[in-house]
Amino acid sequence: MASLSRAFDHRKYVPAEPVPLTHRQWPSRTLSRAPIWASVDLRDGNQALLEPMTVEQKKRLWALLVKVGLKEIEVGFPAASQHDYDFVRWLIEDNQIPEDVHIQVLVQAREHLIERTFAALEGVERAIVHVYNSTSKVQRERVFEQDREGIITIAEQGARWVQEYAARYPDTQWTFQYSPESFTSTEVDFSVAICEAVMSIWQPTPEKPCILNLPATVEVGPVNHFADQIEYFITHLSNRDSAIISLHTHNDRGGAAAAAELGLLAGADRVEGTLLGNGERTGNMDIVTLAMNLYSQGIDPQLDLSNPDEIIQVCTECTGLPVHPRHPWIGELVYTAFSGSHQDAIRKCLHKQQADEAWQVAYLPIDPQDLGRDFQAVIRVNSQSGKGGMAFLLERDFGISLPRWMTLELAPHVQQASEQVTGELSSQTIRDILLDTFMCAAPVTLKGYRLDRDDAECLSVTLRHDQASMTLSGQGNGAISAFMDAWQRHTGQRVNVVDYGEHALGEGSDAVAIAFVQLNVDGTRISGMAEDGDTVSASLKAVLSALNRAGAAQALNEIATGEAVQA
Ligand SMILES: CC(=O)SCCNC(=O)CCNC(=O)[C@H](O)C(C)(C)COP(=O)(O)OP(=O)(O)OC[C@H]1O[C@@H](n2cnc3c(N)ncnc32)[C@H](O)[C@@H]1OP(=O)(O)O
Numbered sequence: 116m117a118s119l120s121r122a123f124d125h126r127k128y129v130p131a132e133p134v135p136l137t138h139r140q141w142p143s144r145t146l147s148r149a150p151i152w153a154s155v156d157l158r159d160g161n162q163a164l165l166e167p168m169t170v171e172q173k174k175r176l177w178a179l180l181v182k183v184g185l186k187e188i189e190v191g192f193p194a195a196s197q198h199d200y201d202f203v204r205w206l207i208e209d210n211q212i213p214e215d216v217h218i219q220v221l222v223q224a225r226e227h228l229i230e231r232t233f234a235a236l237e238g239v240e241r242a243i244v245h246v247y248n249s250t251s252k253v254q255r256e257r258v259f260e261q262d263r264e265g266i267i268t269i270a271e272q273g274a275r276w277v278q279e280y281a282a283r284y285p286d287t288q289w290t291f292q293y294s295p296e297s298f299t300s301t302e303v304d305f306s307v308a309i310c311e312a313v314m315s316i317w318q319p320t321p322e323k324p325c326i327l328n329l330p331a332t333v334e335v336g337p338v339n340h341f342a343d344q345i346e347y348f349i350t351h352l353s354n355r356d357s358a359i360i361s362l363h364t365h366n367d368r369g370g371a372a373a374a375a376e377l378g379l380l381a382g383a384d385r386v387e388g389t390l391l392g393n394g395e396r397t398g399n400m401d402i403v404t405l406a407m408n409l410y411s412q413g414i415d416p417q418l419d420l421s422n423p424d425e426i427i428q429v430c431t432e433c434t435g436l437p438v439h440p441r442h443p444w445i446g447e448l449v450y451t452a453f454s455g456s457h458q459d460a461i462r463k464c465l466h467k468q469q470a471d472e473a474w475q476v477a478y479l480p481i482d483p484q485d486l487g488r489d490f491q492a493v494i495r496v497n498s499q500s501g502k503g504g505m506a507f508l509l510e511r512d513f514g515i516s517l518p519r520w521m522t523l524e525l526a527p528h529v530q531q532a533s534e535q536v537t538g539e540l541s542s543q544t545i546r547d548i549l550l551d552t553f554m555c556a557a558p559v560t561l562k563g564y565r566l567d568r569d570d571a572e573c574l575s576v577t578l579r580h581d582q583a584s585m586t587l588s589g590q591g592n593g594a595i596s597a598f599m600d601a602w603q604r605h606t607g608q609r610v611n612v613v614d615y616g617e618h619a620l621g622e623g624s625d626a627v628a629i630a631f632v633q634l635n636v637d638g639t640r641i642s643g644m645a646e647d648g649d650t651v652s653a654s655l656k657a658v659l660s661a662l663n664r665a666g667a668a669q670a671l672n673e674i675a676t677g678e679a680v681q682a
């Protein structure tokens with residue numbers, strides 16, 4: 116091989132060896148049920164922490180795991196540390212293990228460690244004893260300095276010791292688990308051979324199966340390669356019915372959850388992982404992510420994840436590790452849309468979503484309320500947002516339903532404001548911009564009106580400007596057109612109503628009306644809005660807002676006093 120440069124040089128690495136699988140089945144399968152879940156938070160998660168958990172922290176995390184509904188929980192490596200040993204004793208002596216939960220403990224294939232492990236488990240009703248040894252070529256050659264037979268001998272010895280020590284505690288229901296550690300870097304035929312060697316010692320049956328746990332100790336290849344490895348293993352293993360095939364993926368390439376999903380398609384039954392993915396290096400497979408992936412496909416994950424905030428709180432307090440705001444499914448920002456087109460689509464879909472139909476909201480793969488998240492955070496406005504977001508916020512927080520043309524008018528004002536701040540705009544700020552821009556109750560103000568409904572509506576409207584009042588009169592087929600008529604007569608300006616919208620804010624007799632109007636004043640379009648307890652008054656004030664914005668005061672000053680009546 117040519118000498119490798121010390122710099123960033125891809126020739127240092129070799130691709131994963133293709134798996135000799137010609138008719139792979141997993142690509143054409145779909146998942147339809149949840150796997151058997153097993154938590155390794157208290158073991159693999161714990162061993163990866165700068166400061167391993169105290170017994171108190173372990174108790175707290177244990178309670179959460181049970182609450183979430185995990186039925187198989189690896190609680191530690193009791194032969195390795197007194198903390199783990201004491202924790203296992205507390206679980207047993209304090210009667211902490213619910214009847215439907217199996218605790219699991221990890222141990223190397225070394226007799227003195229296995230002996231101490233069983234001592235830690237004395238008195239437990241049921242437990243899974245998990246023994247492992249490393250099987251990859253690099254570990255065989257460079258760590259253990261053993262050939263394949265030597266590595267199989269370690270596994271067989273470990274299996275035998277587990278069996279022998281278990282026999283000393285006949286009152287416990289034991290389940291045996293074996294992991295060919297570093298499975299992903301092990302030749303697939305060797306993985307099968309070593310697991311068959313272990314099975315030939317344990318003699319599992321379909322009624323009393325053992326667990327064969329196939330770890331991506333380090334995720335070294337693409338997720339489809341992992342699926343091939345699992346399918347190869349399952350289809351070549353003798354007595355497959357007597358083994359529960361378990362997966363244990365890590366996230367080195369960012370594919371832990373995907374690899375587990377594909378491994379399940381390839382026929383695995385069980386998945387080990389941690390809540391929120393703490394674990395060695397880039398972490399273990401995140402159970403929350405995988406469970407929510409299933410949930411969003413209409414599959415019952417058989418775990419209660421309805422309170423992710425509690426999961427986040429307990430996990431972060433026990434591990435000392437923060438949760439990324441974009442963590443899949445539960446991060447603070449994952450149901451938030453800043454960009455305009457997303458906001459627009461979300462708002463429209465939420466309007467159309469019926470309670471009794473399947474979820475169909477663009478950009479929201481699940482209903483955030485399922486995870487206790489409300490829509491408060493769904494749409495937030497910054498400089499990347501469009502009109503949809505601000506309209507959504509006004510409606511959600513103030514009940515203001517802007518007509519489309521008004522939304523278009525408001526958008527550039529909000530955009531301008533958002534570009535002047537570094538963060539997001541609150542809904543209150545957006546409302547302030549709306550009111551400051553379009554609600555112009557001065558300099559000309561509405562003092563009162565009289566509407567006579569006859570064939571046509573006759574309106575007398577009293578305005579105030581510069582300490583002076585004037586009453587203008589006009590006719591039309593409604594209050595607004597009558598006001599237009601009156602204004603036109605008195606100022607000589609050409610005014611038409613281009614668009615109009617009005618709705619009640621709130622419910623009941625004390626509801627306030629909000630009115631929006633767009634006028635064409637001497638060829639220029641201009642909008643206004645107003646609120647009032649009286650609907651007609653709201654409409655007239657909205658017209659006046661538009662006229663004020665168009666320079667009503669100047670128009671009034673320019674006309675001859677004519678019919679205007681000085682107060
Ligand atoms: C991928 C995983 O997460 S595997 C789990 C890893 N987790 C841990 O290791 C955390 C807890 N472990 C520990 O605290 C320690 O390893 C202990 C206390 C269990 C044992 O410590 P030590 O006795 O110092 O042994 P250490 O783990 O360093 O291994 C040393 C020896 O055990 C052998 N060994 C390591 N793993 C295994 C195994 N699974 N089965 C059999 N032998 C093994 C090594 O080859 C080495 O042998 P050598 O002394 O003849 O060279």
Ligand SMILES: CC(C)C(=O)C(=O)O
Pocket residue numbers: 159221247294296297328330331332333363365
């Ligand atoms: C002990 C094994 C299952 C392990 O933790 C790993 O391989 O990552």
